[in-house]
Amino acid sequence: MRAVLVVNPKATTTSERSRDVLVRALRSEVDLSVRYTRRRGHAMALAREAAAEGVDLVVTLGGDGTVNEVVNGLMTAEPPPRGDAPMAERLPALATVPGGSTNVFARALGLPREWPEATSMILEGLRLGRSRTVGLGRADDRYFTFCAGFGLDAAVIHRVEQARRKGRVSTPTLYLRSIMNQYFLASDRRHPAITLERPGEAAEAELATVIIQNTAPWTYLGDREVNPNPAASFDLGLDVLALRQLRVASTTRTVTQFLSRQPDPRGRQVLRLHDTPEFTLLSSRPQAFQLDGDYLGEREKVRFTSVPAALRVIC
Incomplete structure:
Protein backbone atom coordinates (compact mmCIF):
# COMPACT_ATOMS: atom_id res chain seq x y z
CA MET A 1 0.00 0.00 0.00
CA SER A 131 -12.67 1.79 7.06
CA ARG A 132 -15.90 3.72 6.72
CA THR A 133 -17.31 6.11 4.15
CA VAL A 134 -18.40 9.52 5.40
CA GLY A 135 -20.40 12.33 3.93
CA LEU A 136 -19.10 15.89 3.75
CA GLY A 137 -20.62 19.33 3.66
CA ARG A 138 -19.91 21.88 0.96
CA ALA A 139 -20.16 25.66 1.27
CA ASP A 140 -20.16 27.12 -2.24
CA ASP A 141 -17.05 25.44 -3.70
CA ARG A 142 -15.31 24.48 -0.43
CA TYR A 143 -15.81 21.23 1.49
CA PHE A 144 -15.98 20.83 5.25
CA THR A 145 -15.86 17.79 7.48
CA PHE A 146 -17.69 18.64 10.70
CA CYS A 147 -18.99 22.22 10.98
CA ALA A 148 -19.56 25.64 9.50
CA GLY A 149 -20.67 28.91 11.01
CA PHE A 150 -22.23 32.13 9.77
CA GLY A 151 -22.31 34.95 12.28
CA LEU A 152 -21.36 34.87 15.95
CA ASP A 153 -19.37 31.63 16.18
CA ALA A 154 -17.27 32.53 13.13
CA ALA A 155 -16.56 35.97 14.60
CA VAL A 156 -15.39 34.28 17.81
CA ILE A 157 -13.05 32.06 15.82
CA HIS A 158 -11.65 35.17 14.13
CA ARG A 159 -10.92 36.65 17.57
CA VAL A 160 -9.20 33.46 18.69
CA GLU A 161 -7.05 33.34 15.54
CA GLN A 162 -6.00 36.97 16.09
CA ALA A 163 -5.03 36.16 19.69
CA ARG A 164 -3.03 33.11 18.59
CA ARG A 165 -1.11 35.18 16.05
CA LYS A 166 -0.07 37.37 18.99
CA GLY A 167 1.31 34.34 20.82
CA ARG A 168 -1.69 33.26 22.90
CA VAL A 169 -2.21 29.53 23.43
CA SER A 170 -5.50 28.02 22.29
CA THR A 171 -7.33 27.03 25.49
CA PRO A 172 -10.98 26.77 26.58
CA THR A 173 -10.42 29.94 28.61
CA LEU A 174 -9.32 31.85 25.50
CA TYR A 175 -12.43 30.68 23.64
CA LEU A 176 -14.77 31.61 26.51
CA ARG A 177 -13.22 35.07 26.85
CA SER A 178 -13.48 35.58 23.07
CA ILE A 179 -17.16 34.55 23.15
CA MET A 180 -17.97 37.03 25.89
CA ASN A 181 -16.09 39.88 24.21
CA GLN A 182 -17.65 39.23 20.82
CA TYR A 183 -21.16 38.80 22.20
CA PHE A 184 -21.25 41.84 24.45
CA LEU A 185 -18.88 44.24 22.71
CA ALA A 186 -18.93 43.56 18.97
CA SER A 187 -22.27 42.01 17.95
CA ASP A 188 -25.30 43.83 16.58
CA ARG A 189 -27.75 41.85 18.69
CA ARG A 190 -30.81 44.01 17.95
CA HIS A 191 -30.98 43.65 14.17
CA PRO A 192 -30.96 40.02 12.91
CA ALA A 193 -29.84 40.10 9.29
CA ILE A 194 -29.72 36.49 8.04
CA THR A 195 -32.28 34.64 5.91
CA LEU A 196 -32.26 30.87 5.32
CA GLU A 197 -33.76 29.62 2.06
CA ARG A 198 -34.56 26.00 1.12
CA PRO A 199 -35.99 24.67 -2.14
CA GLY A 200 -39.76 24.34 -1.88
CA GLU A 201 -39.93 25.79 1.65
CA ALA A 202 -40.83 29.18 3.08
CA ALA A 203 -37.79 31.30 3.89
CA GLU A 204 -36.74 31.74 7.52
CA ALA A 205 -35.89 35.42 7.93
CA GLU A 206 -34.41 37.60 10.66
CA LEU A 207 -31.92 35.06 12.02
CA ALA A 208 -29.06 36.35 14.15
CA THR A 209 -26.50 33.54 13.78
CA VAL A 210 -26.36 30.07 12.22
CA ILE A 211 -24.42 26.91 13.14
CA ILE A 212 -24.16 24.07 10.60
CA GLN A 213 -23.05 20.54 11.48
CA ASN A 214 -22.05 17.56 9.36
CA THR A 215 -21.57 15.39 12.44
CA ALA A 216 -21.76 15.60 16.21
CA PRO A 217 -20.26 17.06 18.26
CA TRP A 218 -19.89 20.59 16.94
CA THR A 219 -16.73 21.13 18.98
CA TYR A 220 -15.14 20.37 22.34
CA LEU A 221 -14.29 22.44 25.40
CA GLY A 222 -11.41 20.31 26.63
CA ASP A 223 -12.99 16.87 27.05
CA ARG A 224 -16.54 18.21 27.08
CA GLU A 225 -18.62 17.80 23.95
CA VAL A 226 -20.54 20.84 22.69
CA ASN A 227 -23.62 19.61 20.84
CA PRO A 228 -26.10 22.12 19.36
CA ASN A 229 -27.35 19.40 16.94
CA PRO A 230 -26.77 16.04 18.66
CA ALA A 231 -28.47 14.05 15.88
CA ALA A 232 -26.04 15.27 13.19
CA SER A 233 -24.22 12.41 11.47
CA PHE A 234 -21.63 11.73 8.77
CA ASP A 235 -24.27 9.40 7.27
CA LEU A 236 -27.00 12.04 6.89
CA GLY A 237 -27.47 15.53 5.47
CA LEU A 238 -26.60 18.75 7.26
CA ASP A 239 -28.07 19.86 10.59
CA VAL A 240 -28.72 23.51 11.40
CA LEU A 241 -29.22 25.48 14.60
CA ALA A 242 -30.05 29.16 14.21
CA LEU A 243 -30.90 31.76 16.83
CA ARG A 244 -33.52 34.32 15.90
CA GLN A 245 -32.34 36.75 18.55
CA LEU A 246 -29.19 37.13 20.66
CA ARG A 247 -30.95 38.31 23.78
CA VAL A 248 -29.02 37.55 26.95
CA ALA A 249 -31.66 35.37 28.61
CA SER A 250 -32.63 33.25 25.59
CA THR A 251 -29.06 32.88 24.34
CA THR A 252 -27.83 31.80 27.77
CA ARG A 253 -30.65 29.24 27.99
CA THR A 254 -29.84 27.80 24.54
CA VAL A 255 -26.09 27.58 25.24
CA THR A 256 -26.83 25.85 28.55
CA GLN A 257 -29.05 23.36 26.70
CA PHE A 258 -26.41 22.31 24.20
CA LEU A 259 -23.74 22.09 26.88
CA SER A 260 -25.86 19.66 28.90
CA ARG A 261 -25.25 15.92 29.00
CA GLN A 262 -28.45 15.31 27.00
CA PRO A 263 -28.57 18.31 24.66
CA ASP A 264 -31.86 19.18 22.99
CA PRO A 265 -31.96 22.95 22.36
CA ARG A 266 -35.49 24.31 22.04
CA GLY A 267 -37.35 27.58 22.41
CA ARG A 268 -39.07 30.36 20.50
CA GLN A 269 -35.73 31.86 19.49
CA VAL A 270 -34.34 28.54 18.18
CA LEU A 271 -34.62 27.17 14.63
CA ARG A 272 -33.37 23.62 14.09
CA LEU A 273 -33.24 21.62 10.87
CA HIS A 274 -32.17 17.97 10.62
CA ASP A 275 -30.77 15.96 7.69
CA THR A 276 -30.99 18.87 5.25
CA PRO A 277 -29.68 18.29 1.70
CA GLU A 278 -29.25 21.94 0.72
CA PHE A 279 -29.99 25.51 1.75
CA THR A 280 -28.70 29.04 1.21
CA LEU A 281 -27.88 31.71 3.78
CA LEU A 282 -28.21 35.36 2.77
CA SER A 283 -27.51 38.44 4.86
CA SER A 284 -28.29 42.11 4.50
CA ARG A 285 -24.82 42.88 5.89
CA PRO A 286 -21.53 40.95 5.78
CA GLN A 287 -21.27 38.09 8.27
CA ALA A 288 -18.21 36.29 9.63
CA PHE A 289 -17.87 32.85 8.02
CA GLN A 290 -15.94 29.76 9.12
CA LEU A 291 -15.45 26.16 8.02
CA ASP A 292 -14.04 23.45 10.31
CA GLY A 293 -12.82 26.11 12.72
CA ASP A 294 -10.99 28.20 10.09
CA TYR A 295 -12.10 31.80 9.65
CA LEU A 296 -12.62 32.56 5.94
CA GLY A 297 -13.61 36.22 6.03
CA GLU A 298 -17.04 37.82 5.65
CA ARG A 299 -19.82 36.81 3.28
CA GLU A 300 -23.30 37.98 2.39
CA LYS A 301 -24.38 34.73 0.72
CA VAL A 302 -23.30 31.07 1.06
CA ARG A 303 -24.94 28.00 -0.49
CA PHE A 304 -24.63 24.81 1.56
CA THR A 305 -25.05 21.27 0.22
CA SER A 306 -24.61 17.81 1.68
CA VAL A 307 -22.27 15.45 -0.20
CA PRO A 308 -23.13 11.88 0.84
CA ALA A 309 -20.65 8.98 0.87
CA ALA A 310 -17.86 11.28 -0.26
CA LEU A 311 -14.69 9.90 1.31
CA ARG A 312 -13.27 6.73 2.86
CA VAL A 313 -11.56 7.10 6.25
CA ILE A 314 -9.47 4.69 8.32
CA CYS A 315 -10.55 4.68 11.95
Missing part, protein backbone atom coordinates in the same frame (compact mmCIF):
# COMPACT_ATOMS: atom_id res chain seq x y z
CA ARG A 2 1.37 3.40 -1.03
CA ALA A 3 0.74 6.26 1.37
CA VAL A 4 1.57 9.93 1.78
CA LEU A 5 1.89 11.57 5.19
CA VAL A 6 1.04 15.29 5.08
CA VAL A 7 2.67 16.98 8.07
CA ASN A 8 1.95 20.42 9.44
CA PRO A 9 5.29 21.17 11.16
CA LYS A 10 3.50 23.72 13.35
CA ALA A 11 1.11 21.12 14.80
CA THR A 12 0.72 22.12 18.41
CA THR A 13 0.83 18.73 20.15
CA THR A 14 3.72 17.01 18.39
CA SER A 15 7.49 17.45 18.25
CA GLU A 16 10.12 16.47 15.71
CA ARG A 17 10.92 13.41 17.80
CA SER A 18 7.29 12.30 17.97
CA ARG A 19 6.94 12.82 14.22
CA ASP A 20 9.90 10.48 13.69
CA VAL A 21 8.19 7.87 15.86
CA LEU A 22 5.00 8.22 13.83
CA VAL A 23 6.85 7.88 10.52
CA ARG A 24 8.57 4.68 11.68
CA ALA A 25 5.28 3.23 12.88
CA LEU A 26 3.52 3.97 9.58
CA ARG A 27 6.42 2.60 7.54
CA SER A 28 5.97 -0.72 9.32
CA GLU A 29 2.62 -1.03 7.50
CA VAL A 30 2.82 1.04 4.30
CA ASP A 31 5.20 2.34 1.65
CA LEU A 32 5.33 5.90 2.98
CA SER A 33 6.30 9.28 1.53
CA VAL A 34 6.45 12.25 3.93
CA ARG A 35 5.57 15.76 2.74
CA TYR A 36 5.62 18.93 4.86
CA THR A 37 3.33 21.92 4.47
CA ARG A 38 5.07 25.27 4.02
CA ARG A 39 2.18 27.74 3.95
CA ARG A 40 -1.57 28.00 4.29
CA GLY A 41 -3.27 26.06 1.51
CA HIS A 42 -0.22 23.90 0.79
CA ALA A 43 -1.81 20.76 2.25
CA MET A 44 -4.55 21.04 -0.37
CA ALA A 45 -2.01 20.96 -3.19
CA LEU A 46 -0.10 18.05 -1.61
CA ALA A 47 -3.29 15.98 -1.27
CA ARG A 48 -4.34 16.73 -4.84
CA GLU A 49 -0.91 15.60 -6.08
CA ALA A 50 -1.10 12.40 -4.01
CA ALA A 51 -4.51 11.53 -5.48
CA ALA A 52 -3.28 12.17 -9.02
CA GLU A 53 -0.33 9.85 -8.34
CA GLY A 54 -2.74 7.07 -7.43
CA VAL A 55 -1.62 6.51 -3.84
CA ASP A 56 -3.88 4.38 -1.65
CA LEU A 57 -3.83 6.42 1.54
CA VAL A 58 -3.25 10.00 2.69
CA VAL A 59 -2.44 10.48 6.38
CA THR A 60 -2.60 13.89 8.04
CA LEU A 61 -0.63 15.05 11.05
CA GLY A 62 -2.00 18.39 12.16
CA GLY A 63 -5.20 19.98 13.38
CA ASP A 64 -8.62 20.36 11.81
CA GLY A 65 -7.34 23.06 9.46
CA THR A 66 -4.83 20.63 7.94
CA VAL A 67 -7.53 17.96 7.62
CA ASN A 68 -9.84 20.43 5.89
CA GLU A 69 -7.19 21.39 3.36
CA VAL A 70 -6.35 17.75 2.63
CA VAL A 71 -10.02 16.86 2.18
CA ASN A 72 -10.47 19.74 -0.25
CA GLY A 73 -7.40 18.63 -2.14
CA LEU A 74 -8.73 15.08 -2.42
CA MET A 75 -12.24 16.14 -3.40
CA THR A 76 -10.97 18.39 -6.20
CA ALA A 77 -8.38 15.92 -7.49
CA GLU A 78 -8.46 13.85 -10.67
CA PRO A 79 -7.50 10.34 -9.53
CA PRO A 80 -6.60 7.61 -12.03
CA PRO A 81 -9.69 5.78 -13.38
CA ARG A 82 -10.68 2.53 -11.67
CA GLY A 83 -13.41 1.10 -13.87
CA ASP A 84 -16.89 2.05 -12.72
CA ALA A 85 -15.84 2.56 -9.11
CA PRO A 86 -17.53 5.50 -7.33
CA MET A 87 -15.39 8.53 -6.55
CA ALA A 88 -14.93 7.55 -2.90
CA GLU A 89 -13.31 4.29 -4.07
CA ARG A 90 -11.13 6.01 -6.66
CA LEU A 91 -9.73 8.54 -4.18
CA PRO A 92 -7.12 7.65 -1.58
CA ALA A 93 -8.49 6.79 1.85
CA LEU A 94 -7.88 9.32 4.60
CA ALA A 95 -6.36 8.71 8.04
CA THR A 96 -6.12 11.52 10.58
CA VAL A 97 -3.51 11.61 13.34
CA PRO A 98 -4.57 14.35 15.81
CA GLY A 99 -1.91 17.02 16.11
CA GLY A 100 -3.89 20.18 16.79
CA SER A 101 -5.42 21.70 19.87
CA THR A 102 -8.97 20.36 19.43
CA ASN A 103 -9.03 17.70 16.66
CA VAL A 104 -12.81 17.59 16.31
CA PHE A 105 -12.88 15.52 13.11
CA ALA A 106 -10.58 12.80 14.44
CA ARG A 107 -12.46 12.58 17.74
CA ALA A 108 -15.83 12.52 15.98
CA LEU A 109 -14.57 9.43 14.13
CA GLY A 110 -13.92 7.79 17.49
CA LEU A 111 -10.14 8.20 17.50
CA PRO A 112 -8.41 8.89 20.83
CA ARG A 113 -7.42 12.45 21.61
CA GLU A 114 -3.69 11.72 21.95
CA TRP A 115 -1.70 11.02 18.81
CA PRO A 116 0.13 7.81 19.98
CA GLU A 117 -3.15 6.05 20.83
CA ALA A 118 -4.79 7.35 17.66
CA THR A 119 -1.86 6.10 15.58
CA SER A 120 -2.18 2.65 17.13
CA MET A 121 -5.87 2.57 16.24
CA ILE A 122 -5.15 3.65 12.66
CA LEU A 123 -2.45 0.99 12.28
CA GLU A 124 -4.89 -1.63 13.56
CA GLY A 125 -7.45 -0.38 11.06
CA LEU A 126 -4.93 -0.73 8.24
CA ARG A 127 -4.03 -4.28 9.28
CA LEU A 128 -7.68 -5.30 9.51
CA GLY A 129 -8.80 -3.38 6.42
CA ARG A 130 -11.20 -1.36 8.57
Whole structure:
Protein backbone atom coordinates (compact mmCIF):
# COMPACT_ATOMS: atom_id res chain seq x y z
CA MET A 1 0.00 0.00 0.00
CA ARG A 2 1.37 3.40 -1.03
CA ALA A 3 0.74 6.26 1.37
CA VAL A 4 1.57 9.93 1.78
CA LEU A 5 1.89 11.57 5.19
CA VAL A 6 1.04 15.29 5.08
CA VAL A 7 2.67 16.98 8.07
CA ASN A 8 1.95 20.42 9.44
CA PRO A 9 5.29 21.17 11.16
CA LYS A 10 3.50 23.72 13.35
CA ALA A 11 1.11 21.12 14.80
CA THR A 12 0.72 22.12 18.41
CA THR A 13 0.83 18.73 20.15
CA THR A 14 3.72 17.01 18.39
CA SER A 15 7.49 17.45 18.25
CA GLU A 16 10.12 16.47 15.71
CA ARG A 17 10.92 13.41 17.80
CA SER A 18 7.29 12.30 17.97
CA ARG A 19 6.94 12.82 14.22
CA ASP A 20 9.90 10.48 13.69
CA VAL A 21 8.19 7.87 15.86
CA LEU A 22 5.00 8.22 13.83
CA VAL A 23 6.85 7.88 10.52
CA ARG A 24 8.57 4.68 11.68
CA ALA A 25 5.28 3.23 12.88
CA LEU A 26 3.52 3.97 9.58
CA ARG A 27 6.42 2.60 7.54
CA SER A 28 5.97 -0.72 9.32
CA GLU A 29 2.62 -1.03 7.50
CA VAL A 30 2.82 1.04 4.30
CA ASP A 31 5.20 2.34 1.65
CA LEU A 32 5.33 5.90 2.98
CA SER A 33 6.30 9.28 1.53
CA VAL A 34 6.45 12.25 3.93
CA ARG A 35 5.57 15.76 2.74
CA TYR A 36 5.62 18.93 4.86
CA THR A 37 3.33 21.92 4.47
CA ARG A 38 5.07 25.27 4.02
CA ARG A 39 2.18 27.74 3.95
CA ARG A 40 -1.57 28.00 4.29
CA GLY A 41 -3.27 26.06 1.51
CA HIS A 42 -0.22 23.90 0.79
CA ALA A 43 -1.81 20.76 2.25
CA MET A 44 -4.55 21.04 -0.37
CA ALA A 45 -2.01 20.96 -3.19
CA LEU A 46 -0.10 18.05 -1.61
CA ALA A 47 -3.29 15.98 -1.27
CA ARG A 48 -4.34 16.73 -4.84
CA GLU A 49 -0.91 15.60 -6.08
CA ALA A 50 -1.10 12.40 -4.01
CA ALA A 51 -4.51 11.53 -5.48
CA ALA A 52 -3.28 12.17 -9.02
CA GLU A 53 -0.33 9.85 -8.34
CA GLY A 54 -2.74 7.07 -7.43
CA VAL A 55 -1.62 6.51 -3.84
CA ASP A 56 -3.88 4.38 -1.65
CA LEU A 57 -3.83 6.42 1.54
CA VAL A 58 -3.25 10.00 2.69
CA VAL A 59 -2.44 10.48 6.38
CA THR A 60 -2.60 13.89 8.04
CA LEU A 61 -0.63 15.05 11.05
CA GLY A 62 -2.00 18.39 12.16
CA GLY A 63 -5.20 19.98 13.38
CA ASP A 64 -8.62 20.36 11.81
CA GLY A 65 -7.34 23.06 9.46
CA THR A 66 -4.83 20.63 7.94
CA VAL A 67 -7.53 17.96 7.62
CA ASN A 68 -9.84 20.43 5.89
CA GLU A 69 -7.19 21.39 3.36
CA VAL A 70 -6.35 17.75 2.63
CA VAL A 71 -10.02 16.86 2.18
CA ASN A 72 -10.47 19.74 -0.25
CA GLY A 73 -7.40 18.63 -2.14
CA LEU A 74 -8.73 15.08 -2.42
CA MET A 75 -12.24 16.14 -3.40
CA THR A 76 -10.97 18.39 -6.20
CA ALA A 77 -8.38 15.92 -7.49
CA GLU A 78 -8.46 13.85 -10.67
CA PRO A 79 -7.50 10.34 -9.53
CA PRO A 80 -6.60 7.61 -12.03
CA PRO A 81 -9.69 5.78 -13.38
CA ARG A 82 -10.68 2.53 -11.67
CA GLY A 83 -13.41 1.10 -13.87
CA ASP A 84 -16.89 2.05 -12.72
CA ALA A 85 -15.84 2.56 -9.11
CA PRO A 86 -17.53 5.50 -7.33
CA MET A 87 -15.39 8.53 -6.55
CA ALA A 88 -14.93 7.55 -2.90
CA GLU A 89 -13.31 4.29 -4.07
CA ARG A 90 -11.13 6.01 -6.66
CA LEU A 91 -9.73 8.54 -4.18
CA PRO A 92 -7.12 7.65 -1.58
CA ALA A 93 -8.49 6.79 1.85
CA LEU A 94 -7.88 9.32 4.60
CA ALA A 95 -6.36 8.71 8.04
CA THR A 96 -6.12 11.52 10.58
CA VAL A 97 -3.51 11.61 13.34
CA PRO A 98 -4.57 14.35 15.81
CA GLY A 99 -1.91 17.02 16.11
CA GLY A 100 -3.89 20.18 16.79
CA SER A 101 -5.42 21.70 19.87
CA THR A 102 -8.97 20.36 19.43
CA ASN A 103 -9.03 17.70 16.66
CA VAL A 104 -12.81 17.59 16.31
CA PHE A 105 -12.88 15.52 13.11
CA ALA A 106 -10.58 12.80 14.44
CA ARG A 107 -12.46 12.58 17.74
CA ALA A 108 -15.83 12.52 15.98
CA LEU A 109 -14.57 9.43 14.13
CA GLY A 110 -13.92 7.79 17.49
CA LEU A 111 -10.14 8.20 17.50
CA PRO A 112 -8.41 8.89 20.83
CA ARG A 113 -7.42 12.45 21.61
CA GLU A 114 -3.69 11.72 21.95
CA TRP A 115 -1.70 11.02 18.81
CA PRO A 116 0.13 7.81 19.98
CA GLU A 117 -3.15 6.05 20.83
CA ALA A 118 -4.79 7.35 17.66
CA THR A 119 -1.86 6.10 15.58
CA SER A 120 -2.18 2.65 17.13
CA MET A 121 -5.87 2.57 16.24
CA ILE A 122 -5.15 3.65 12.66
CA LEU A 123 -2.45 0.99 12.28
CA GLU A 124 -4.89 -1.63 13.56
CA GLY A 125 -7.45 -0.38 11.06
CA LEU A 126 -4.93 -0.73 8.24
CA ARG A 127 -4.03 -4.28 9.28
CA LEU A 128 -7.68 -5.30 9.51
CA GLY A 129 -8.80 -3.38 6.42
CA ARG A 130 -11.20 -1.36 8.57
CA SER A 131 -12.67 1.79 7.06
CA ARG A 132 -15.90 3.72 6.72
CA THR A 133 -17.31 6.11 4.15
CA VAL A 134 -18.40 9.52 5.40
CA GLY A 135 -20.40 12.33 3.93
CA LEU A 136 -19.10 15.89 3.75
CA GLY A 137 -20.62 19.33 3.66
CA ARG A 138 -19.91 21.88 0.96
CA ALA A 139 -20.16 25.66 1.27
CA ASP A 140 -20.16 27.12 -2.24
CA ASP A 141 -17.05 25.44 -3.70
CA ARG A 142 -15.31 24.48 -0.43
CA TYR A 143 -15.81 21.23 1.49
CA PHE A 144 -15.98 20.83 5.25
CA THR A 145 -15.86 17.79 7.48
CA PHE A 146 -17.69 18.64 10.70
CA CYS A 147 -18.99 22.22 10.98
CA ALA A 148 -19.56 25.64 9.50
CA GLY A 149 -20.67 28.91 11.01
CA PHE A 150 -22.23 32.13 9.77
CA GLY A 151 -22.31 34.95 12.28
CA LEU A 152 -21.36 34.87 15.95
CA ASP A 153 -19.37 31.63 16.18
CA ALA A 154 -17.27 32.53 13.13
CA ALA A 155 -16.56 35.97 14.60
CA VAL A 156 -15.39 34.28 17.81
CA ILE A 157 -13.05 32.06 15.82
CA HIS A 158 -11.65 35.17 14.13
CA ARG A 159 -10.92 36.65 17.57
CA VAL A 160 -9.20 33.46 18.69
CA GLU A 161 -7.05 33.34 15.54
CA GLN A 162 -6.00 36.97 16.09
CA ALA A 163 -5.03 36.16 19.69
CA ARG A 164 -3.03 33.11 18.59
CA ARG A 165 -1.11 35.18 16.05
CA LYS A 166 -0.07 37.37 18.99
CA GLY A 167 1.31 34.34 20.82
CA ARG A 168 -1.69 33.26 22.90
CA VAL A 169 -2.21 29.53 23.43
CA SER A 170 -5.50 28.02 22.29
CA THR A 171 -7.33 27.03 25.49
CA PRO A 172 -10.98 26.77 26.58
CA THR A 173 -10.42 29.94 28.61
CA LEU A 174 -9.32 31.85 25.50
CA TYR A 175 -12.43 30.68 23.64
CA LEU A 176 -14.77 31.61 26.51
CA ARG A 177 -13.22 35.07 26.85
CA SER A 178 -13.48 35.58 23.07
CA ILE A 179 -17.16 34.55 23.15
CA MET A 180 -17.97 37.03 25.89
CA ASN A 181 -16.09 39.88 24.21
CA GLN A 182 -17.65 39.23 20.82
CA TYR A 183 -21.16 38.80 22.20
CA PHE A 184 -21.25 41.84 24.45
CA LEU A 185 -18.88 44.24 22.71
CA ALA A 186 -18.93 43.56 18.97
CA SER A 187 -22.27 42.01 17.95
CA ASP A 188 -25.30 43.83 16.58
CA ARG A 189 -27.75 41.85 18.69
CA ARG A 190 -30.81 44.01 17.95
CA HIS A 191 -30.98 43.65 14.17
CA PRO A 192 -30.96 40.02 12.91
CA ALA A 193 -29.84 40.10 9.29
CA ILE A 194 -29.72 36.49 8.04
CA THR A 195 -32.28 34.64 5.91
CA LEU A 196 -32.26 30.87 5.32
CA GLU A 197 -33.76 29.62 2.06
CA ARG A 198 -34.56 26.00 1.12
CA PRO A 199 -35.99 24.67 -2.14
CA GLY A 200 -39.76 24.34 -1.88
CA GLU A 201 -39.93 25.79 1.65
CA ALA A 202 -40.83 29.18 3.08
CA ALA A 203 -37.79 31.30 3.89
CA GLU A 204 -36.74 31.74 7.52
CA ALA A 205 -35.89 35.42 7.93
CA GLU A 206 -34.41 37.60 10.66
CA LEU A 207 -31.92 35.06 12.02
CA ALA A 208 -29.06 36.35 14.15
CA THR A 209 -26.50 33.54 13.78
CA VAL A 210 -26.36 30.07 12.22
CA ILE A 211 -24.42 26.91 13.14
CA ILE A 212 -24.16 24.07 10.60
CA GLN A 213 -23.05 20.54 11.48
CA ASN A 214 -22.05 17.56 9.36
CA THR A 215 -21.57 15.39 12.44
CA ALA A 216 -21.76 15.60 16.21
CA PRO A 217 -20.26 17.06 18.26
CA TRP A 218 -19.89 20.59 16.94
CA THR A 219 -16.73 21.13 18.98
CA TYR A 220 -15.14 20.37 22.34
CA LEU A 221 -14.29 22.44 25.40
CA GLY A 222 -11.41 20.31 26.63
CA ASP A 223 -12.99 16.87 27.05
CA ARG A 224 -16.54 18.21 27.08
CA GLU A 225 -18.62 17.80 23.95
CA VAL A 226 -20.54 20.84 22.69
CA ASN A 227 -23.62 19.61 20.84
CA PRO A 228 -26.10 22.12 19.36
CA ASN A 229 -27.35 19.40 16.94
CA PRO A 230 -26.77 16.04 18.66
CA ALA A 231 -28.47 14.05 15.88
CA ALA A 232 -26.04 15.27 13.19
CA SER A 233 -24.22 12.41 11.47
CA PHE A 234 -21.63 11.73 8.77
CA ASP A 235 -24.27 9.40 7.27
CA LEU A 236 -27.00 12.04 6.89
CA GLY A 237 -27.47 15.53 5.47
CA LEU A 238 -26.60 18.75 7.26
CA ASP A 239 -28.07 19.86 10.59
CA VAL A 240 -28.72 23.51 11.40
CA LEU A 241 -29.22 25.48 14.60
CA ALA A 242 -30.05 29.16 14.21
CA LEU A 243 -30.90 31.76 16.83
CA ARG A 244 -33.52 34.32 15.90
CA GLN A 245 -32.34 36.75 18.55
CA LEU A 246 -29.19 37.13 20.66
CA ARG A 247 -30.95 38.31 23.78
CA VAL A 248 -29.02 37.55 26.95
CA ALA A 249 -31.66 35.37 28.61
CA SER A 250 -32.63 33.25 25.59
CA THR A 251 -29.06 32.88 24.34
CA THR A 252 -27.83 31.80 27.77
CA ARG A 253 -30.65 29.24 27.99
CA THR A 254 -29.84 27.80 24.54
CA VAL A 255 -26.09 27.58 25.24
CA THR A 256 -26.83 25.85 28.55
CA GLN A 257 -29.05 23.36 26.70
CA PHE A 258 -26.41 22.31 24.20
CA LEU A 259 -23.74 22.09 26.88
CA SER A 260 -25.86 19.66 28.90
CA ARG A 261 -25.25 15.92 29.00
CA GLN A 262 -28.45 15.31 27.00
CA PRO A 263 -28.57 18.31 24.66
CA ASP A 264 -31.86 19.18 22.99
CA PRO A 265 -31.96 22.95 22.36
CA ARG A 266 -35.49 24.31 22.04
CA GLY A 267 -37.35 27.58 22.41
CA ARG A 268 -39.07 30.36 20.50
CA GLN A 269 -35.73 31.86 19.49
CA VAL A 270 -34.34 28.54 18.18
CA LEU A 271 -34.62 27.17 14.63
CA ARG A 272 -33.37 23.62 14.09
CA LEU A 273 -33.24 21.62 10.87
CA HIS A 274 -32.17 17.97 10.62
CA ASP A 275 -30.77 15.96 7.69
CA THR A 276 -30.99 18.87 5.25
CA PRO A 277 -29.68 18.29 1.70
CA GLU A 278 -29.25 21.94 0.72
CA PHE A 279 -29.99 25.51 1.75
CA THR A 280 -28.70 29.04 1.21
CA LEU A 281 -27.88 31.71 3.78
CA LEU A 282 -28.21 35.36 2.77
CA SER A 283 -27.51 38.44 4.86
CA SER A 284 -28.29 42.11 4.50
CA ARG A 285 -24.82 42.88 5.89
CA PRO A 286 -21.53 40.95 5.78
CA GLN A 287 -21.27 38.09 8.27
CA ALA A 288 -18.21 36.29 9.63
CA PHE A 289 -17.87 32.85 8.02
CA GLN A 290 -15.94 29.76 9.12
CA LEU A 291 -15.45 26.16 8.02
CA ASP A 292 -14.04 23.45 10.31
CA GLY A 293 -12.82 26.11 12.72
CA ASP A 294 -10.99 28.20 10.09
CA TYR A 295 -12.10 31.80 9.65
CA LEU A 296 -12.62 32.56 5.94
CA GLY A 297 -13.61 36.22 6.03
CA GLU A 298 -17.04 37.82 5.65
CA ARG A 299 -19.82 36.81 3.28
CA GLU A 300 -23.30 37.98 2.39
CA LYS A 301 -24.38 34.73 0.72
CA VAL A 302 -23.30 31.07 1.06
CA ARG A 303 -24.94 28.00 -0.49
CA PHE A 304 -24.63 24.81 1.56
CA THR A 305 -25.05 21.27 0.22
CA SER A 306 -24.61 17.81 1.68
CA VAL A 307 -22.27 15.45 -0.20
CA PRO A 308 -23.13 11.88 0.84
CA ALA A 309 -20.65 8.98 0.87
CA ALA A 310 -17.86 11.28 -0.26
CA LEU A 311 -14.69 9.90 1.31
CA ARG A 312 -13.27 6.73 2.86
CA VAL A 313 -11.56 7.10 6.25
CA ILE A 314 -9.47 4.69 8.32
CA CYS A 315 -10.55 4.68 11.95
